[in-house]
Amino acid sequence: MKKALSTLLVTTVMASALAACGSNNTNTANDASSNEAAEGKQKVVAWAWDPSFNGKALNIAAELYEQEHPGFELEVVDMAKTDLEQRLNTNLAAGVSEGLPDIILVNDPNIQKYVNSYPGTFAEFTNSNVDFSQFSQYKVDALTVDEKIYGIPFDIGVTGLFYRSDILAEAGYSAEDLENITWDEYIEIGKVVKEKTGKYMSTINPNDEAWTSILLQSGGSWYITPDNKGNFVNNPVMTETLRLYKAISDSGIAKPVTGWSEFVGSFNAGDVATVVSGVWQIASIMDAADQKGQWAVAPTPRLNIEGGVNASNEGGSSWFVLDGSANKELAMDFLGSTIGGSSEFYERFLTEAGGVGSYIPAFSSEAYQQTSEFFGNQAIYADFTEWSTQVPGISLGMYTQEAKDALKNELPNILNGADLEKSLANIQKLFEQQVQ
Amino acid sequence: MKKSSLIGWQFILLPSALIMLFSFYPMIQSFILSFESGKGNVSEFVGLGNYTRLLSDPIFRQALFNTILYLIIQVPIMLFLGLIIAHLLNAPKLKFKGFYRTAIFLPCVTSLVSYSILFKSIFAVDGIFNKLLLNMHIINEPIAWLMDPVWARVVIILAITWRWTGYNMIFYLSAMQNIDPSIYEAASIDGASKLRQFFSITIPMVKPIILFTAIISTNGTLQLFDEVVNITNGGPGNSTMTISQYIYNLSFVYTPNFGYAATVSYAIVIIVAILAFLQMKVGGDKK
Amino acid sequence: MRALGTFFKHAFLIAASVISLFPFVWMLIGMTNTSSDIVKGKFSIGSEFTNNISKLFDAAPVGSAFMNSVYISVIGTVLTLLLCSIAGYGFEIYRTKGTDRLFSVLLLSMMMPFAAIMIPLFKLFSGWGLLNSALAVILPTMTTAFMIFFFLQNTKSFPRELLQAGRVDGLNELKLFTRVYMPTMKPTYAAAAIITFMANWNNFLWPLIALRTQEQKTLPLVVSSLASSYNPDYGIIMVAIVITTIPTVLIFFLLQKQFVQGMLGSVK
Numbered sequence: 001m002k003k004a005l006s007t008l009l010v011t012t013v014m015a016s017a018l019a020a021c022g023s024n025n026t027n028t029a030n031d032a033s034s035n036e037a038a039e040g041k042q043k044v045v046a047w048a049w050d051p052s053f054n055g056k057a058l059n060i061a062a063e064l065y066e067q068e069h070p071g072f073e074l075e076v077v078d079m080a081k082t083d084l085e086q087r088l089n090t091n092l093a094a095g096v097s098e099g100l101p102d103i104i105l106v107n108d109p110n111i112q113k114y115v116n117s118y119p120g121t122f123a124e125f126t127n128s129n130v131d132f133s134q135f136s137q138y139k140v141d142a143l144t145v146d147e148k149i150y151g152i153p154f155d156i157g158v159t160g161l162f163y164r165s166d167i168l169a170e171a172g173y174s175a176e177d178l179e180n181i182t183w184d185e186y187i188e189i190g191k192v193v194k195e196k197t198g199k200y201m202s203t204i205n206p207n208d209e210a211w212t213s214i215l216l217q218s219g220g221s222w223y224i225t226p227d228n229k230g231n232f233v234n235n236p237v238m239t240e241t242l243r244l245y246k247a248i249s250d251s252g253i254a255k256p257v258t259g260w261s262e263f264v265g266s267f268n269a270g271d272v273a274t275v276v277s278g279v280w281q282i283a284s285i286m287d288a289a290d291q292k293g294q295w296a297v298a299p300t301p302r303l304n305i306e307g308g309v310n311a312s313n314e315g316g317s318s319w320f321v322l323d324g325s326a327n328k329e330l331a332m333d334f335l336g337s338t339i340g341g342s343s344e345f346y347e348r349f350l351t352e353a354g355g356v357g358s359y360i361p362a363f364s365s366e367a368y369q370q371t372s373e374f375f376g377n378q379a380i381y382a383d384f385t386e387w388s389t390q391v392p393g394i395s396l397g398m399y400t401q402e403a404k405d406a407l408k409n410e411l412p413n414i415l416n417g418a419d420l421e422k423s424l425a426n427i428q429k430l431f432e433q434q435v436q
Numbered sequence: 437m438k439k440s441s442l443i444g445w446q447f448i449l450l451p452s453a454l455i456m457l458f459s460f461y462p463m464i465q466s467f468i469l470s471f472e473s474g475k476g477n478v479s480e481f482v483g484l485g486n487y488t489r490l491l492s493d494p495i496f497r498q499a500l501f502n503t504i505l506y507l508i509i510q511v512p513i514m515l516f517l518g519l520i521i522a523h524l525l526n527a528p529k530l531k532f533k534g535f536y537r538t539a540i541f542l543p544c545v546t547s548l549v550s551y552s553i554l555f556k557s558i559f560a561v562d563g564i565f566n567k568l569l570l571n572m573h574i575i576n577e578p579i580a581w582l583m584d585p586v587w588a589r590v591v592i593i594l595a596i597t598w599r600w601t602g603y604n605m606i607f608y609l610s611a612m613q614n615i616d617p618s619i620y621e622a623a624s625i626d627g628a629s630k631l632r633q634f635f636s637i638t639i640p641m642v643k644p645i646i647l648f649t650a651i652i653s654t655n656g657t658l659q660l661f662d663e664v665v666n667i668t669n670g671g672p673g674n675s676t677m678t679i680s681q682y683i684y685n686l687s688f689v690y691t692p693n694f695g696y697a698a699t700v701s702y703a704i705v706i707i708v709a710i711l712a713f714l715q716m717k718v719g720g721d722k723k
Numbered sequence: 724m725r726a727l728g729t730f731f732k733h734a735f736l737i738a739a740s741v742i743s744l745f746p747f748v749w750m751l752i753g754m755t756n757t758s759s760d761i762v763k764g765k766f767s768i769g770s771e772f773t774n775n776i777s778k779l780f781d782a783a784p785v786g787s788a789f790m791n792s793v794y795i796s797v798i799g800t801v802l803t804l805l806l807c808s809i810a811g812y813g814f815e816i817y818r819t820k821g822t823d824r825l826f827s828v829l830l831l832s833m834m835m836p837f838a839a840i841m842i843p844l845f846k847l848f849s850g851w852g853l854l855n856s857a858l859a860v861i862l863p864t865m866t867t868a869f870m871i872f873f874f875l876q877n878t879k880s881f882p883r884e885l886l887q888a889g890r891v892d893g894l895n896e897l898k899l900f901t902r903v904y905m906p907t908m909k910p911t912y913a914a915a916a917i918i919t920f921m922a923n924w925n926n927f928l929w930p931l932i933a934l935r936t937q938e939q940k941t942l943p944l945v946v947s948s949l950a951s952s953y954n955p956d957y958g959i960i961m962v963a964i965v966i967t968t969i970p971t972v973l974i975f976f977l978l979q980k981q982f983v984q985g986m987l988g989s990v991k
Contacts, residue, residue, distance in 0.1 A: 050954075051952070077935070080947045080950065090845050093476065094842050098854055099854055099855065099935040116475060118476045207582075259553070261955075261957065401691075405690075412672050412673045430495075435691075443817060444818075446813075447812060447814075448822065451810035451866045455866050458866075461847070466839045524732055536739070540740060545925075545968050546747050546968065547750070549950050550961065598743070606918065614877070614911070615880075648876040652869065679836075680836050684838055698839050
């Protein structure tokens with residue numbers, strides 16, 4: 001028994017000693033970029049996901065920047081989005097700067113969460129030479145916390161109603177019939193489409209709240225209020241959104257899917273006639289090469305209530321710079337002069353990576369005015385950027401994920417016909433419980 | 437006797453110290469953290485606040501219920517299946533043993549990403565499984581497996597069982613291989629049937645490993661994470677969510693509250709420890 | 724009658740095998756198809772195999788990730804077998820009330836979800852300057868209560884008479900372990916090797932946090948990056964997954980003969 005205790009004691013002391021002598025080194029640990037800077041090279045490290053889109057964008061920006069600043073080097077470390085969030089949180093929570101990059105890609109709904117949870121971590125761009133008035137206002141709104149702007153807007157998720165013009169035509173609908181419709185009209189059209197062509201109008205995934213997010217933003221609302229309270233009760237936009245959700249589910253026009261690959265599979269296989277999603281969905285839609293020329297895009301359907309518009313947003317991210325990075329100024333200058341203000345960047349981003357940015361001066365460029373054969377020769381980017389000017393700006397708050405999960409929890413009940421007001425009150429309560 | 441116990445300590449000292457350093461040291465830090473609450477780095481001491489919050493947390497209760505449900509249903513089925521299969525494969529004269537062994541082991545190494553995509557597609561509303569059941573007239577309408585709270589849990593249980601039965605089979609097989617075949621021969625000569633031999637020879641001699649797999653599976657199921665996140669993502673609603681997923685959400689998905697996450701983690705430790713203690717009392721050796 | 728029993732045995736095992744193999748076969752078929760075909764549920768062999776392979780090697784550092792995984796897994800497994808078997812043996816053969824208590828405490832370490840100790844562990848390794856190295860992954864995982872427990876339980880059926888015989892022959896305690904115990908327990912070591920190699924090879928969360936640069940990545944990290952783009956290419960993901968699966972299957976093939984040997988011909 002004594003032996004057991006003394007072993008425990010000895011090893012715990014050893015462990016603490018080892019750990020303590022280790023922690024003295026934390027301050028002297030260098031990260032890769034500061035080593036490079038010492039060698040005279042100008043190197044910046046960035047974390048991003050999806051090398052064919054985000055990584056590509058950074059590399060385009062680096063090429064442009066190198067023209068004016070020879071010797072500049074960019075390293076993009078590619079990882080999954082959730083992995084990036086895990087690494088970032090672990091570093092910041094451990095108070096360790098080793099291993100952190102200079103530049104990081106952040107999904108817009110996470111911005112306030114990071115800024116408020118890890119104060120002083122992200123560099124402010126408020127007084128930099130980036131002209132934020134040249135960007136879609138709602139993107140800049142997402143980046144602003146307490147009047148300070150924390151990053152540079154990147155890709156935009158302006159939504160549209162992608163539809164199969166051939167299937168809609170078979171059901172008797174032309175492009176005009178889909179312009180600026182309400183969701184109730186959408187449902188009616190969907191029923192006719194199902195009847196006449198046998199195809200579903202869209203997919204529905206009760207585990208994914210992308211659809212409710214799109215509707216809420218189109219009505220100028222969100223799951224939480226600007227001061228981070230639950231926005232489920234006394235919110236006509238929320239009530240209308242959920243009423244429509246149940247209506248679509250009941251109407252039989254939506255094909256139930258349970259995951260991303262099933263969702264993409266549905267339109268690739270031609271099972272659904274429409275997809276309401278962000279502009280970045282274009283790449284996946286175009287994967288079905290045999291559907292060339294059969295797609296078109298109309299404005300997003302709107303909520304039939306006051307303040308409802310035919311425009312919304314899904315997703316989108318922004319570039320942040322870490323305030324503690326040794327190459328902070330370089331990173332900020334790099335981002336600021338390319339993604340923060342170069343029309344050439346945005347044109348190349350579109351033509352080479354299919355990415356749509358929120359930089360308004362680029363909207364009138366040739367690239368953005370091009371027509372797309374796949375989409376029946378429609379000038380889709382011109383349309384999307386036009387709609388982006390109408391997207392209501394909202395505050396995404398700190399607790400988006402908690403609010404979404406509280407909603408998801410109650411969705412099965414709502415779909416089964418529970419009293420909507422009661423359900424909303426339940427969601428509100430659950431949300432408040434979560435954000436103590 | 438004293439000399440032998442000194443030698444014994446020499447055998448176990450280094451490995452124990454390593455576990456102390458790499459597991460207990462962080463565990464203690466986590467325990468201290470469980471008394472703080474806040475967001476990210478902005479947290480404050482709240483004493484037992486997290487623990488009281490835990491007791492009235494509806495999401496934790498749901499996660500706990502789900503996790504225990506998986507435990508009670510899935511673990512016994514899986515261990516029983518593993519035992520039967522190992523026994524069948526232990527027979528010296530069975531043909532194609534190697535093939536069966538490899539095939540049944542493969543699910544353990546099939547990548548999580550790939551089999552979760554596959555399970556989702558098999559159990560989709562228009563997926564193969566429904567088609568099979570409809571064709572065999574077992575059901576009249578396709579079941580919305582992943583959208584119904586009860587059926588979604590069934591899918592998770594099927595997925596875990598599919599994945600880990602082979603794993604446990606390996607443990608049992610290697611233990612059965614340690615049994616001297618002459619014991620079986622002697623029993624046969626004495627007239628004992630194969631079934632009798634299984635219950636009177638095999639099971640008792642494999643008992644320590646059965647206890648091992650019981651504790652390990654209990655531990656694994658209570659910490660279940662991968663399948664739930666990749667196949668159903670805790671849904672529909674929160675009906676398949678597990679405690680581990682909740683901890684992960686609290687740390688990396690929601691506005692991070694590492695203190696509360698630590699508290700929930702210790703809830704798992706306590707539950708597993710109690711169950712392990714009970715299992716050892718029931719199935720351990722008496723000395 | 725005997726034939727009927729055998730028939731049912733085989734029927735059961737075949738059913739179990741088919742169910743087990745099916746997703747694996749699907750993976751292999753997926754390797755040969757395009758992403759959109761896979762998503763649509765195509766179950767026939769396509770012609771995209773070589774295409775997918777070259778796209779994969781362009782898209783991700785598969786070669787270096789493979790070598791990193793091999794290095795970490797092999798070294799980690801060898802160390803684990805040594806450290807945990809010696810401890811399991813020690814806890815069982817030299818069992819005292821004190822060691823029993825210590826073991827119960829060690830068992831607790833298995834019960835903590837890794838996500839909760841990840842951050843303190845990260846701080847520890849950062850302090851030692853070991854982040855982004857193979858050592859960062861090997862050190863915390865080479866001794867586990869799980870494996871010690873495994874060896875401990877298996878040692879309970881180890882015949883002590885062999886130890887007595889060895890002592891009579893003049894072997895010291897360490898030699899008893901290496902000359903008598905280790906050869907006899909080959910099936911246990913084989914099972915432990917397979918399980919440990921698999922765990923190390925597929926380890927994801929800690930390597931994700933501890934390894935930071937492209938050159939240090941292990942295979943599971945590579946697969947994760949591939950699977951999470953906005954427009955994942957499932958064809959190359961399937962190839963990556965099969966590459967990731969092969970080594971463990973290989974180790975299983977090589978070691979499974981040990982399951983057949985048992986105690987025939989061991990020290991008697």
